[in-house]
Amino acid sequence: MRFEFNQFTVTALKWVAGIVLVVVAGVTYSKWWPVVSGWVDATLANESGESPDAHPAPKPDLDSGGNIALEVLRLSPQAFQNLRLTADSLRPIELTDYQRSITVPAVVAAKPGRSSVVVSSPLNGVVTHVHAVTGEAVTPGALLFEVRLTYEDLVETQTAYLKTISELEVEDREIARLESATQSGAISGRQLLERRYAKEKLEAFAKSQREALRLHGLSERQIEGIGKNGKLMGDLRIYAPDVDSHDHDQELHLSQADALTVGFTGSQATLFPGAIPTAKKEDHVLIVEQLDVHKGQAIVSGETLCTLSDYTDLFIEGKAFEHDIAALTEAASNNWKVSALINGSTGQQVIDGLNLAYVSNSVDPISRTLSLFVELPNERVRDVLNSEDQRFVSWKYRVGQRLELRVPVEEWKDQIVLPAEAVVKEGTDWFVFQQSGQTFTRVPVHVRHRDQSAVVIANDGSIFPGDVVARKGAHQMQMAIKNKTGGGADPHAGHSH
Template sequence: MKARMSKIQIQYVWPAAIIVVVVAGIMTRGRWLPTLNSWVQSTVADNRAPASQDHHSEDDHDPHAGHDHAGHDHAGHDHAGHDETTSLELSQQARRNLGLTGDGTAEIELTTFSKSITVPALVVERPGRTRIQVATPMTGVITGIHAAAGEAVEPNSLLFEIRLTHEDLVRSQVEFVTTLGELEIENREIARLQDLATSGGVARKTLLERQYARDKLQSLLVVQQEALRLHGLSEAQVQKIAQDRRLLQELKLYSPNADGTSSKELKLSRAFQQTAIRPISLGATAADPPLILRDLLVHRGQAVNAGEPLGTLVNYAELYIEGMAFEQDIAQLSNVNNNDWKVTALFDEANGKATEVPDLSIAYLDTEIDRTSRTLKFFVGLPNELTHENKRQDNIRFVNWRYRPGQRLQLRVPVEQWENQIVLPVDAVAREGAEYFVFQENGDHFDRLPVHVKYRDQFSVVVANDGQLFPGDVVAMRSAHQMQMALKNKAGGGVDPHAGHSH
């Protein structure tokens, strides 16, 4: 019975031990896996050496003994670990010529690759945000223009001065000031009659009649205040007229914030306390981007009516990219928007290269398909930046933005994501017929390695993670085609120094 129990225990001990070893190996893979990868890599590199190199070590003699290799210096050149036919040694000058210094070489990393489509696009304005129209709230004559077309203006900068000529506005102000005077007189008379009525000097009826007249004036004053507001005056401006008892004759218009918002409260200017008013912008700070006076629609001496536009300011600090996707891409585009995947803008430069602007977000998709082009428009937010500022002696300032409405570009939109992939630039992979090659740095030379390409587009190449390359391997990130041509020239152009010798 004991022997039987011992056999049963032994039967379960081995599977349990194997499970424990596997779990321990998984838990500690961070310690032994890099060492194992390095060993496998060195073993693979050693096996690539040609069999002829193995014959050179027979009988422990010098493989070049008895041979005169005039002009071929092997001193300091290590043949171990690489094949001369697939290895390329480069001087420091050659490395710099091929751009293989600095970020020209990099370690292999497993990253997430975004399979993408490229669509045409155009930089456009943000509807309701980019353009800010400046209009006069009252009828008058332009007496001063303090900004030139194309000039950059800061928030709260003086733009226009207007001399008010609206007869209804003047008449409303006169009536308002007159009513204020009459109401003040009635209040003084009521105060005088109250003492007399208390002592019996006048009848209570007389006091009541004065009080009724005061109430009528107060009601009329409310109506007149509303009439002034309809003419475009703010509450603060009406109160200022009531306090100073002076009619408004001249209006000053100031630039609003970059977002177009401004206070409805207008204050009298210190320079023209008797007439001028000024709109105060909300939240104007030094960090606000400058506005550009895009259109100047009036000139000095011109008569303008209430509501007539005087000019147009533009804020290019943030724009939209209008992408145009075809009907078959709508499902993929909706998936990108739902997952909040980032898109990349590609701007063509004069040198033929494209400047990438990554990590842009889709703002929204259009609700209709264009009937003419059969495309769906979608819009991507584009932060802008100032590139140049020209300030003249007369304090007129002009600025240049990097991106402008009307610029053409391409949008790279991710439609599928693959995790844990070896992704290389297109210039890092050379093609020869059906073969693809990368060049791995190995000491003072580069070894050409054949690889399997899973996917390739005009920007990136996805290489299969099949053991040919490992994370941590250093490979050339550019000029793979030039190195492939150099290897071909090396194989076919020069004389084999070992020709005619049997090793």
């Protein structure tokens, strides 16, 4: 019985000693494991005939407690600059609303009926002066052309009207003479009555001639001027129209008033009567796109003289697929803002906050695509005068320019949204890098949704609102960690091709 008790005691002591040894080994793991690992690697290298230094064991990163922290990366000040980690890309996480969107190809388009203005001749004539040049910027009210009229009907109508006015003046004098003679009893009142009837006929004829002149485009002021001055109007001035305002006299500019010529930039000249001052029109610049006439050219009524383009407001025409109709209808119903992406030599430019004007009600039968139109306010990037005081303007967005539209189709409330550069993928895991001073800890996260520009991170406790994570450079930091741990860095890690 005593022998069995001693044997049991020895066995228990062995178990206790083993447990203590395991605990001590675990506590001092960081002290002896690098040495043992290096000795094992060296032994294997010797057995394979290689030098022990051919594949040196990686030196693990240690945190402040002396424990191995292979997923912690310390960056130098130069590394911060290389990765462009500024205060904007290292700001705390905030819960924001995320709009899941679709991307559709698009092109900048003109607004039908607004972006193009055709200037035509209302009458036949010969061009005596061309004030505009192709590509020049003009404002509404600027003088474009001067034309000497050869419109036979207008000349004949003016001549007949002037003759009628003269005959009316003769009848008025004759009636005045007969009235005094009738009162004295020298002649009968029948002659006076006949003259009055003749005057009424002439007045009716003059009225019809006045209406004919109005149909030719003359204003009431100009018709009265013909009768008052006794001169025919034979010179026509054509001005740049105003695409917005139509409250000035809609007349042929046949007067001899001073006009604002195209190249004039001062304030001494005046516009045609009734026009809006140039100072109020400065935001509305028209470009002479096409000039179809030259000095000395004979023109006929309705012939195009030039085409003016207004690039102040444009459309972006996108082409979505037929199965996106429901999503586009939802976006239009909720008045969600649309973004445009333009690729350039300096990178991708994003235009946010654009309004979806309307979605087409028909599907193209050939391409099976649906058109949507987004309003695009334009802006001037160049506005100069040449040596002849001719003005030239360049616009930021050009008709025909290709881009992409990002149209929201679904909205998620209170989400953790980060830029696409803030996450990196390794195998089946996604990681972000959480900042603590100059060190960044790689933290696994669950990516709920990802597009070309942003990712939605699940709010499951891996990271919290208020944490600071690197919003760019995740791929480079992932490669740096793999290099530190001794693993070969995959240059395509975290990228999809």
